[in-house]
Amino acid sequence: MRKPIALVILVAALPMLSACGQAIPDDKADYVGKWHAQAMDVEVTKDGTVRYQRVRNGGAIADTMTTSINAPLRRFEGDNFVVGIPFISTIFEVSTPPHREAGTWKMVVDGVELTRSP
Numbered sequence: 001m002r003k004p005i006a007l008v009i010l011v012a013a014l015p016m017l018s019a020c021g022q023a024i025p026d027d028k029a030d031y032v033g034k035w036h037a038q039a040m041d042v043e044v045t046k047d048g049t050v051r052y053q054r055v056r057n058g059g060a061i062a063d064t065m066t067t068s069i070n071a072p073l074r075r076f077e078g079d080n081f082v083v084g085i086p087f088i089s090t091i092f093e094v095s096t097p098p099h100r101e102a103g104t105w106k107m108v109v110d111g112v113e114l115t116r117s118p
Contacts (some may be wrong), residue, residue, distance in 0.1 A: 021048030021072025028076055030098035035107065035114035042092070042109060048073040050083045052092075054112075 024032055024046055035042040043051040052069040069090065074082040079094040096108035098116070105116035 021050075022075060023048050024073070025076070028081075030105070031081070031107075033105070034117040035109070036117060037112045037114045040109075040112045040114065042114060044073070044081075050081070050092075052083070 024044065031044045032046050033044065035044075039056065040054045041052070043049075050069065050071060050073050052067070054067045056065045056067070069083060071083045071085065071089075074084060074089055076082075077091070079097040081092050081094070082089050083092065084090055092109050093111075094107060094109050095111070096106070096113075098105055098107040100106075107114055107116075
C-alpha cells in the first residue's frame with residue numbers, strides 16, 4: 001500500500017523538481033538563445049530552462065522519430081551541459097562551444113552544427 005502513495009507523492013512533486021534549474025553562469029552566457037539546424041532546435045534561457053527538439057528520419061514516414069525535452073539545466077560539465085531532473089537527466093555534448101563565425105553565432109551539439117537566431 002505504501003508504494004502507490006509514494007508514487008503519487010513523486011508525481012505530484014515532479015513539477016516542483018523540474019522548476020529547479022540553474023541560472024546560466026556569466027561565463028556560459030553565450031549559450032543563451034535559440035539555436036537551429038535543419039532537424040534540431042535548442043533553446044537555452046537565461047533562467048536555466050532548456051527546450052530541445054530533434055527529428056530523425058529513417059527514410060520512410062513511418063521511420064521518422066521526434067525527440068523533445070523541456071527541462072531545467074542542472075549543470076555544466078566543461079562545455080557540455082546536463083539537463084533534467086534528479087535521477088532523470090541527459091548530457092548535451094558540445095564539441096564546439098558557442099563562437100562567432102563570419103558574424104554568425106554557431107556551436108556544435110551532439111554532432112550537429114547549430115546557428116543562433118539573432
